[in-house]
Amino acid sequence: MAELLKEAAEGWRELISDGKYMVFYMAALMYLWYRRLQLVKKRGEHDSRAEMSWQLAVYAAFILAVAAIPPAGMALRIYQTRFYDYTWVLAYIPMTLIIAFGTVEAYMDCYKSFSDRRPWKAAGLAAVFLAVFLLCGNLQTEATGDDGAYERTSHLLKFLEERQKSGNADGICLWAPADLMTYARMQNGEITLLYGRNMWDEALNAYSYDSYSPEIEASYRWMEDCSDYLLGAALQDIQETEGGTAGETAEETTFRETADQCIKTALSSGVNCMILPEGTEREGTEAGGTEAVFQYVTAVMEKAGCDVIKEQAYGYNIFWIH
Amino acid sequence: MAIWMLVAASSFLLGKGLLAVMYDRKKGSGSPGQPEAFPAGICMLIGLTETVHLAAVFLGWGLKEALPFWAALVLILCAAALFYLLARRRAFHKGVGKPEKRTFTAVQQILLACFVLSALLQVIFIWTRMSEGRTGDIVLETVRSFLVSDRIYQADPLTGLPYTEGMPARLKILCLPTLYAFLCELTGTDPSIAVWGLIPVMVLSASYCAYYLLGRQLFSGDRTRLCLFLLIVNLIFWFGDSMEEMDAFQMMHVGYRGTAVRAGILIPYTIWACLQRKWGQAFLCILAEACIVWTFYGMGACLLITVCMALIYLCRPFGKRWEERSWRNS
Numbered sequence: 001m002a003e004l005l006k007e008a009a010e011g012w013r014e015l016i017s018d019g020k021y022m023v024f025y026m027a028a029l030m031y032l033w034y035r036r037l038q039l040v041k042k043r044g045e046h047d048s049r050a051e052m053s054w055q056l057a058v059y060a061a062f063i064l065a066v067a068a069i070p071p072a073g074m075a076l077r078i079y080q081t082r083f084y085d086y087t088w089v090l091a092y093i094p095m096t097l098i099i100a101f102g103t104v105e106a107y108m109d110c111y112k113s114f115s116d117r118r119p120w121k122a123a124g125l126a127a128v129f130l131a132v133f134l135l136c137g138n139l140q141t142e143a144t145g146d147d148g149a150y151e152r153t154s155h156l157l158k159f160l161e162e163r164q165k166s167g168n169a170d171g172i173c174l175w176a177p178a179d180l181m182t183y184a185r186m187q188n189g190e191i192t193l194l195y196g197r198n199m200w201d202e203a204l205n206a207y208s209y210d211s212y213s214p215e216i217e218a219s220y221r222w223m224e225d226c227s228d229y230l231l232g233a234a235l236q237d238i239q240e241t242e243g244g245t246a247g248e249t250a251e252e253t254t255f256r257e258t259a260d261q262c263i264k265t266a267l268s269s270g271v272n273c274m275i276l277p278e279g280t281e282r283e284g285t286e287a288g289g290t291e292a293v294f295q296y297v298t299a300v301m302e303k304a305g306c307d308v309i310k311e312q313a314y315g316y317n318i319f320w321i322h
Numbered sequence: 323m324a325i326w327m328l329v330a331a332s333s334f335l336l337g338k339g340l341l342a343v344m345y346d347r348k349k350g351s352g353s354p355g356q357p358e359a360f361p362a363g364i365c366m367l368i369g370l371t372e373t374v375h376l377a378a379v380f381l382g383w384g385l386k387e388a389l390p391f392w393a394a395l396v397l398i399l400c401a402a403a404l405f406y407l408l409a410r411r412r413a414f415h416k417g418v419g420k421p422e423k424r425t426f427t428a429v430q431q432i433l434l435a436c437f438v439l440s441a442l443l444q445v446i447f448i449w450t451r452m453s454e455g456r457t458g459d460i461v462l463e464t465v466r467s468f469l470v471s472d473r474i475y476q477a478d479p480l481t482g483l484p485y486t487e488g489m490p491a492r493l494k495i496l497c498l499p500t501l502y503a504f505l506c507e508l509t510g511t512d513p514s515i516a517v518w519g520l521i522p523v524m525v526l527s528a529s530y531c532a533y534y535l536l537g538r539q540l541f542s543g544d545r546t547r548l549c550l551f552l553l554i555v556n557l558i559f560w561f562g563d564s565m566e567e568m569d570a571f572q573m574m575h576v577g578y579r580g581t582a583v584r585a586g587i588l589i590p591y592t593i594w595a596c597l598q599r600k601w602g603q604a605f606l607c608i609l610a611e612a613c614i615v616w617t618f619y620g621m622g623a624c625l626l627i628t629v630c631m632a633l634i635y636l637c638r639p640f641g642k643r644w645e646e647r648s649w650r651n652s
Contacts, residue, residue, distance in 0.1 A: 021562050040645045049542040052597045054641075056540070058634050059593075059627070079626070081618050090567040091585060091623050094593060097533070099562075100554040101540055104547050122429075133554075137561030137570075150455030183455045185482060186514065189466025196480025197457065207460055208478055209487035 008070040008077065011086025020136040025095050028102025029064065032057040035105060053101075060098045067093060083206050103129060152314065153183040159313045160273065161188065163320070175219070175266045176275035177227040180316075194271050195220055215265040222255075222262040229255065230279030230290050256296065263300045267321065274319040278312060325509040326520055330527075332400050336370075337363025339403020342410060344602055357531040357538075361591045362603060364528050364583070365610040368497065370395050371504065372613040375474065375497035384472040385503055392504050426545065433549035440556045441530065445523050447574065452518045458566070461499060461578055465513045468503040498580050498614045522577025529573060529586030530555070535594045580614035584623060592624045596631035604628045 036054050066072040067089045076089045107129055114121055164172055174184055175194040182197045195212055198204035199220050205211075212220075266274065276297070279290035294310065294317055301308045301321055309320040337359035371392060378388040426434065456462075463479035471477045475494050477484050506516050533555045534548070541547040562570035572582035588607045595603035608628060612620035 021558075021564065021568070040648050047542075049540065051638075052540060055597060055631065055634050056593070059630050062630060062634075079618050079621065080623070081616060083616055085567075087565060087567045088581075090565070091581070091589070092626060094589065096555055096558045096562070096569045097536060097590060097593065099558060100533075100537075100551050103554050104541070104551045107550065108547060130557075133557060134561055137558070138564055151453065153455075154453075182457060185463045185466065185480065186455060189463070189470035189482065189513075192482035193480070196478065198480050201457060203458075204460060204480065206490075207493060208480075208485065208489045210478060210485055211487070 005070050005074060007086050008073040011073070011089070021095060021099065024099050024133075024136045025060075025093070026064070028099050028106070029057060029060050031102050031106050032098070033061070035109075053105075056094075056098070056101070060094055063092050063094075103133070149179040150183045150186075153180050154187055156180065156275070156314050156316060157184060157187050157191070160191075160318070163311075170272075172273050173270045174273050174275065175223065175271040176273075176316075177223060177277065178220075180275060192270075194266055194269055215261070216269070218258065219262040219265050222258050226255065226259075226293070227277050230277045230293060255293075259296065260300055263297065264304060267301065267304055267306060272321045274321065276317045276319070278315050278317055326505075326511070329505060329509075330524060332396060333363035333367045334360050335363065335400050335403050335407075336366040336396070337361070339399070339406055340366050340606075341603075342403070342407055357534045360531045361528050361535075361587050362606065364524075364587060365591075365606045366399075367396070368501070368583075368610045368613050369606075370399070371501040372495070372497040375500040376495060378474050378500070379494055383474075385468050385474060385500075385507065386472055388474070388500075389504055389507055393508065430545050430549050433546070433553055437549060437553045437556055440553070440560070441526075444526060444556070444559065444574065448522050448526070448577065449519055451575070452515065456518070456576065459576065459579055461502070462513060462517045464499040465502045465506060465517055468499060469506060469513065474500055474503075492616060496580065496614060496616065498578075498583070502578070517578045522573070522582070525577040525583055525586050526559075526573055529590065532587050532590035532594065536590055536597075539594060539597055580616075584611055584615050588624050589627065592627050593631070596628055596635075599635065601628070601632075604631075 032053060036050075036057060039050060066076055073086060073089055076092065077084070077086050080088060080091070107125065110125055111117065111122055160172055160174075164170075171190065171192070173192045173194065174181070176184070178197070178200055181193055181195070184191050184193060185196070195216050196204070198208070199212060199217070263274075274297070276294070279293070297319065298308050298310065301319065307322040309322070311318045311320065334356075338356075341359055341362050374388050374392040374395065377383065377391070378385070460479045467477050467479040467482060468474055470482070475489060502513070502517055502521060505511070506513050509516070511520065530552065533552060537548045537551040541551065559570045559573050562568050563574055565571060566576075569585045572579065572585045576582055577586070588611050592604050592607040595601070595607065604624065605628075607624040608622070611617060611622040611624045615622055617623075
């Protein structure tokens with residue numbers, strides 16, 4: 001209960017901090033209510049249009065109240081299944097409709113209140129409304145955030161497909177860093193993966209009852225550590241830490257200890273294509289050189305009885321395993 | 323592209339036919355409007371797909387086995403709708419008189435031109451973003467998985483490997499990936515183009531139809547207000563995408579998701595239907611939502627909106643009494 005309440009409060013905070021359209025929604029709603037009260041005061045005619053506007057305004061106010069009050073919002077969240085976050089209660093709030101409706105009514109009422117209705121006045125008023133409108137929102141936030149990974153994956157997959165067609169592989173079962181695995185099956189449905197992106201995007205686990213074995217999870221962690229290591233992310237640690245055999249850092253020792261097990265797990269799961277970044281050569285550590293990593297990986301695979309063909313393409317090392 | 327236009331036309335025809343049958347019961351109500359038919363047609367297309375999808379899931383049909391049934395069902399119903407509409411054409415137009423001549427003032431023309439131009443820019447925007455990856459859902463992978471494995475929900479879309487434990491039954495009945503896979507198989511379109519490019523454009527168009535209906539109703543034929551309303555809806559779609567849950571985000575970035583269909587088409591259409599007291603069409607939206615979005619045992623946003631609007635409608639006498647009291651006091 002307390003957790004749900006906390007989620008509701010956090011969701012509401014998120015709702016009003018990203019963009020100001022919720023404020024705009026409330027302003028539009030208040031204006032629609034104000035118009036209705038004016039109509040009541042003037043004993044205005046209740047035509048069908050006024051009735052519909054009123055019904056809509058009542059619904060919009062009611063659903064806003066339900067969503068805004070944490071216990072009610074919590075009930076709404078349970079109603080929409082707890083799979084969705086609290087912010088999804090927005091789905092019940094007709095925000096686009098009310099903002100557009102309220103803005104049109106406010107604009108037309110303002111314009112009609114002018115004694116002298118000239119085109120430049122209408123344009124000036126429209127500019128004011130537009131400015132408020134744009135300041136409340138934001139133009140097309142970065143929705144994907146793929147950082148060019150989709151395109152990189154695309155090039156690499158085309159290369160893999162060509163190789164597959166030329167007979168180097170039957171069907172590709174891929175094991176690669178997360179940024180490649182994320183987009184691999186979006187681009188080629190024939191490729192199978194050692195693990196999917198639900199490994200690091202936990203929300204996606206809701207789509208399936210399947211879970212990964214600890215060995216597969218360890219393979220994922222090793223692959224990410226190995227990629228980071230090759231790309232030089234842990235360079236500072238490597239230079240500062242000492243351990244293992246002569247010239248070998250503690251990180252490298254750990255790498256060697258876990259690599260055997262993870263590669264064996266991948267091979268037993270049917271992986272026939274492993275990809276690692278080309279990496280950057282390090283200074284000051286002989287054993288930590290990227291080539292040493294590749295040689296070690298190849299050696300482990302060959303020790304397991306596999307033939308390995310290594311290729312380089314688009315900044316990656318591709319290990320074809322037969 | 324021509325086949326996709328045909329798909330859009332068939333959903334329009336289905337909607338038109340369905341509404342004609344519903345309207346025909348109420349004598350003298352005239353022919354259903356054109357914009358009304360498109361969202362209704364999409365609901366019907368979802369319903370037809372759901373029927374075939376459920377049959378395929380529970381009878382173990384492959385995608386290619388289920389496709390002829392789906393295509394035949396759509397074709398037969400389209401033909402029936404066409405036949406019915408042609409047969410009832412005279413009856414619909416009887417007593418309606420000549421359609422009013424549509425003339426637009428200069429202001430209305432400018433507003434309309436701005437709206438059309440901006441909407442076209444949105445279509446281009448959606449197309450240009452097709453080459454960018456999207457995370458947060460598994461629709462494209464699911465469609466590819468259906469097409470490659472020729473099985474519906476048999477393989478994990480994220481790995482391509484068969485399920486070991488399976489998937490939630492509530493998700494298994496969602497038919498949107500099946501519909502997209504049918505369309506891709508039928509048209510030979512690449513799933514990424516269909517799912518990230520063509521479907522969002524169709525959803526956006528249907529959304530504008532739904533908002534047009536609402537605007538027409540709320541402004542009682544005042545075309546200046548209606549054009550302004552559509553333009554503002556268009557601007558909200560451009561500028562209001564601060565969060566994933568906003569309608570704007572759904573329309574502009576992930577228009578292929580079930581939640582986008584709900585936000586852009588079903589909810590505005592349900593509100594319009596409730597305001598018009600066309601409960602049958604609201605019910606259609608409730609069913610469509612249950613088929614495409616993970617809802618609480620089938621009860622989703624459309625049902626809640628319908629119930630709330632019905633209650634508000636029933637409570638009108640109390641409101642009127644309150645207003646009369648206000649008059650007396652003032």
